[in-house]
Amino acid sequence: MSLLACEGLTVEIGGQRIAEGLDLAVGAGTSWAVLGANGAGKTTLLHTLAGLRPPTAGRVLLDGRPLRGLRRREIARRLGVLLQDSEDPFPATVLETALIGRHPHIGPWRWESPDDHARARAALDEVGLSELATRAVDTLSGGERRRLALATLLAQDPAVQLLDEPSNHLDLHHQIALLGHLRERVTGAGGALVMALHDVNLAARFCDHAVLLFTDGSVAHGPATELLQPERLSRLYHHPIRELEADGHRFFVPA
Amino acid sequence: MSARTLIPVLAAIALAGVLLALGVGSVPVAPGEVWAALTGTGEGTAVRIVTELRLPRTLAGFIVGGLLALAGALMQVLLRNPLAEPYVLGISGGAAVGALTSILFGLGAFWMSANAFAGALGTMLLVFAVAHGRGGWTPTRLLLTGVVIAAGWGAVISFLLAVSPDRNLRGMLYWLMGDLAHADLPGFSALVLGVGLAAALAIARPLNLLGRGDLQARALGVAVGPLRIGVYVLASMLTAAAVTVGGSIGFVGLIVPHAVRLVAGPDHRLLLPASVLAGGTLLVLADTLARILIAPQQLPVGVLTAMIGVPIFLVLLHRGTRGRPA
Numbered sequence A: 001m002s003l004l005a006c007e008g009l010t011v012e013i014g015g016q017r018i019a020e021g022l023d024l025a026v027g028a029g030t031s032w033a034v035l036g037a038n039g040a041g042k043t044t045l046l047h048t049l050a051g052l053r054p055p056t057a058g059r060v061l062l063d064g065r066p067l068r069g070l071r072r073r074e075i076a077r078r079l080g081v082l083l084q085d086s087e088d089p090f091p092a093t094v095l096e097t098a099l100i101g102r103h104p105h106i107g108p109w110r111w112e113s114p115d116d117h118a119r120a121r122a123a124l125d126e127v128g129l130s131e132l133a134t135r136a137v138d139t140l141s142g143g144e145r146r147r148l149a150l151a152t153l154l155a156q157d158p159a160v161q162l163l164d165e166p167s168n169h170l171d172l173h174h175q176i177a178l179l180g181h182l183r184e185r186v187t188g189a190g191g192a193l194v195m196a197l198h199d200v201n202l203a204a205r206f207c208d209h210a211v212l213l214f215t216d217g218s219v220a221h222g223p224a225t226e227l228l229q230p231e232r233l234s235r236l237y238h239h240p241i242r243e244l245e246a247d248g249h250r251f252f253v254p255a
Numbered sequence B: 001m002s003a004r005t006l007i008p009v010l011a012a013i014a015l016a017g018v019l020l021a022l023g024v025g026s027v028p029v030a031p032g033e034v035w036a037a038l039t040g041t042g043e044g045t046a047v048r049i050v051t052e053l054r055l056p057r058t059l060a061g062f063i064v065g066g067l068l069a070l071a072g073a074l075m076q077v078l079l080r081n082p083l084a085e086p087y088v089l090g091i092s093g094g095a096a097v098g099a100l101t102s103i104l105f106g107l108g109a110f111w112m113s114a115n116a117f118a119g120a121l122g123t124m125l126l127v128f129a130v131a132h133g134r135g136g137w138t139p140t141r142l143l144l145t146g147v148v149i150a151a152g153w154g155a156v157i158s159f160l161l162a163v164s165p166d167r168n169l170r171g172m173l174y175w176l177m178g179d180l181a182h183a184d185l186p187g188f189s190a191l192v193l194g195v196g197l198a199a200a201l202a203i204a205r206p207l208n209l210l211g212r213g214d215l216q217a218r219a220l221g222v223a224v225g226p227l228r229i230g231v232y233v234l235a236s237m238l239t240a241a242a243v244t245v246g247g248s249i250g251f252v253g254l255i256v257p258h259a260v261r262l263v264a265g266p267d268h269r270l271l272l273p274a275s276v277l278a279g280g281t282l283l284v285l286a287d288t289l290a291r292i293l294i295a296p297q298q299l300p301v302g303v304l305t306a307m308i309g310v311p312i313f314l315v316l317l318h319r320g321t322r323g324r325p326a
Helices: A042-049 A072-078 A094-105 A112-124 A141-158 A172-186 A201-205 A229-237 B004-022 B031-039 B045-078 B091-104 B107-130 B140-165 B166-177 B187-202 B204-208 B214-219 B224-246 B252-264 B267-292 B301-318
Strands: A004-012 A016-026 A031-036 A055-061 A077-080 A160-164 A190-194 A210-212 A219-222 A241-247 A248-255
Touching: A016 A042, A016 A055, A016 A210, A016 A219, A031 A072, A031 A201, A031 A229, A042 A160, A042 A210, A072 A094, A077 A141, A077 A229, A077 B045, A077 B214, A094 A112, A094 A141, A094 B031, A094 B204, A112 A141, A112 B224, A141 A172, A172 A190, A172 A201, A172 B166, A190 B031, A201 A248, A210 B301, A229 A241, A248 B045, B004 B031, B004 B045, B004 B267, B031 B045, B031 B301, B045 B204, B045 B224, B045 B252, B091 B107, B091 B140, B091 B166, B107 B140, B140 B166, B187 B204, B187 B224, B187 B267, B204 B214, B204 B224, B204 B267, B214 B224, B252 B267, B252 B301, B267 B301
Parallel strands: A031 A190, A031 A210, A077 A160, A160 A190
Antiparallel strands: A004 A016, A004 A055, A210 A219, A241 A248
């Protein structure tokens, strides 16, 4: 049984059709890239898969159970989302922010246990923010805030992780190190990753499956090695793209 | 400051404030006599002044202050706007129209309270119904609806002031500024505060997430829709109960939650009870000053809340507590 699946999924936003009758099965230990041009609907598809917006038709299954029948709390114990943006209108520290990831695991009227604190600190350590635990969030840089959002997701520790542009604001080192760490951590534990990416080379490097969202509303999905081909990517991004090879990696560059 | 120290400290300050309010006034009563009066062992005029005059008014002040501070903290997280306060959605405006109409027609104190409460609840339902229409229920839409309806009530209030005979104007202005002079021992609002605080504490941790945006809260397991409706109804009821007793006392609901946040941090499990204690204490102290400042005449307490609160808040802001620049 796949961890996350959708059946006959039709997704629309603002009158634009993003996918029609889409069937996906995200199995344990797999890592998926969602690729497409600006406005192709990457975020909308991720939000639909996370149950944050209803599909026009079809259904999403988490552990084989329809998402619609589950309580948000049950969903959050198994499925987590890294949103494209985070907002913090009221002041909070880095550690307090990472701790909110533990929310779905703590019963009502209960406070965070020492174990919850340990997990939040470990998550901060994984993204290299443990030195900044007591800092106010509004003093962090854009990249540090992105890593903090990632740490919150790691503290939540769900089996299925949906990431919306995880590499946003991250420098080159953190892009490679964190995505590599994330893939190892999640797929190694029998979980699954689905990430919307704007950098096709990160997709080629870290994902074994891909979903391509074309602006005409058609969708292609399958193993990344088959799907990521220069002709198809040229059509996806409306720009000619060439493939290069170096050090055993495939690279796609605009012609 | 942590939960273990902050709440007891605030409770002790609140108790000291209440004892001070009971002793101070045109007839000073010594602390020993206040204690004797409260424990029922004293006798004489001092006892009657404390138990029959000052105690009901002081308790009413504490409860109204607690209601407003709690409602303000809830409104700020509901609307995700630091400038939100209990009156921003027009609830006090609706209550004012009810109260001022009652004064205009010479109705008694009971009808004034009843109409104020009805005006507040009517506004709550009206704002909810209009904001809930097509296009969902976003904080911005709720805020805009409430602000527009509040502006509408403002016009009605100006109209009522313009057509009222001079002899009614003083009572109306005192109501609008907030005044505890006619407050009785507030059984009903005490009940609202108790039940409201318990309900607010039950949803305190989800509220922490709501402050970070609807999507993030839902992604972390919060049923945002029902929670927001619950917070809206709760904050509105708290505000309605407060304005029914004390008129539209300003400032407490806006500034107390911010001041508490500067000391206690953003966690609502600590922020909400601490706001109740701080708001209650502030209003008790303000009302004490209102009674004695130009005695034998009394000021409306609303004048004093800002006069005391502004310097306290500026000092807290300037100190930039919890290691962050403010």
